Amino acid sequence: MSILAEIAYPRIDPILLDLGKLKIRWYGVSYVLAFVLAYLVLRMLAKRGRLPVAVDRVADVLFWGVLGVFIGGRLGYVLFYMIPFGEFEWGKIIRVWDGGMSFHGGLLGVVIAYVLWARKARIPFGDLGDGLALATAPGLLCVRLANFINAELYGTVTDVAWGMRFPNYENGPERWEALGKPMVPGVRHPSQLYEAFAEGLLLFFVLRWLMLRKGLGGGRIAGVFLIGYGLIRFALEFVRLPDKQLGRYALGLTQGQLLSSIMIVLGLITLYVCHKRRSKPGHYDPETGKRLPSEGAFA
Template identity: 40%
Template sequence: MEFPEISPVIFEIGPIALHWYGFMYLLGFLAAWGLGTYRAKQPNSGWTAEQVSDFLFYGFIGVILGGRIGYVLFYGLEFWADDPWYPFKIWEGGMAFHGGILGVAAAGWYFARKNKKGFFEVGDFIVPLAPLGLMFGRLGNFINGELWGRQAAEGFPLAMRFPDDSLGLLRHPSQLYQAAFEGLLLFLIVWFYSAKPRPRKAVSGLFLTGYGVFRFGVEFFREPDAHLGKVISWLTMGQVLCVPMIALGIYWLYSAYSKPQQATK
């Protein structure tokens, strides 16, 4: 099938334009705020609605800075070598989830110290709010017709041609796969798991493990970055970065249940 013709701009009023990609970021932020506020209002949550809003402010900064720095270090070193100002040219695109999560972790550490909370107390509360934001972000990638998948098998019903693909191949809509697995499915798993008290670190560990496994799998259907290709044998950069993420997540889960601490509400 052909990629549906979707304008990247929702509407324009004079010089002001609302783009679908920015709107998806807004939806992700609103979803996190709404879910976090709901959880904060539950008995013995240990959080207030104001603390949720404060964290999301720091988290947003962490996503932007970490995502951009991560992209430059993991995917764009050759671009930086050619242009010393490349890291600052955010308008040219280029954000990396693995960098973004490090940025959010740094924001979480700062927020925890400021509010006299434990790092994992913050992490276990926040990570269930993240997957819907990931889902909206991948839907934004799809609407923009970017980060498409590898060539699909003949007759595959979901295969489509993306307008910016110079080869004109029928490809997997891997953005939608990521939205479904790293977004919606991961959200359902982590949200319902965290609805009952769990040992400290367990929710954070499940999120890291779940995202790493889903991302590693979907990378088999996603076209590797043209300037990188496969970086280690058959592994893409995304898969390489998921390996330590999965390992750390499994370690946190093991640690949580082998030496259970105060339960996460």
């Protein structure tokens, strides 16, 4: 047993602003911040000539990402976490405000949306995918912090010095009543913070270093993102409490680990294809998004 038994869980109201029937939650704000950060990252890449899109069209790129995230994320949650366990109701599909978004579903939605858009606009998907991968990581930080505020997706029981006791919100985030809700038994890993740091900050700086300092591109950044996120999520699932309706499968694996394993395989395939094709990062005109004939070092 550690000397410090636990760290007090901060009393942060999941509802940022209560306007009566309209309640603005931190969870919703986290998505807004995620898209704002994604826009800033994509715009930075476009200005540096690392995105096959003109600077003034970055907002168009983000629009398709928003559609992919929300449609794919919600349908993914329904497909992966509701239908297999008899919790599906047609009326719940659009009730995003009640919670229930799948990262893996959102990722699939984004990929489908951008593949279709890239083909129509005749944009190299490899370099576009690299930019999107880098722009995704900061958003993961925001959403995981919102999970922490909501006291959801917490970890398994532990005796580490930084363990916490989380309020029991089985039916989704509720307004705080001075922590009057019953507490989830046991001191637990703050796994949301682990994921915020590893999936958000760490992965972002690794990808940024590879892309802007080492000049990696041509689809390879997207491949590294798939592998990196998959490995991080797979590892942290061991200290994250699985969804109560799912539990664990064979070998103690969770649904998240199975889906993350697929991501790792797809990432390896992506890197292999890039290697076989000898894909190189493009250098693009920031004003037109057209590929420039000469390709030098990238700052």
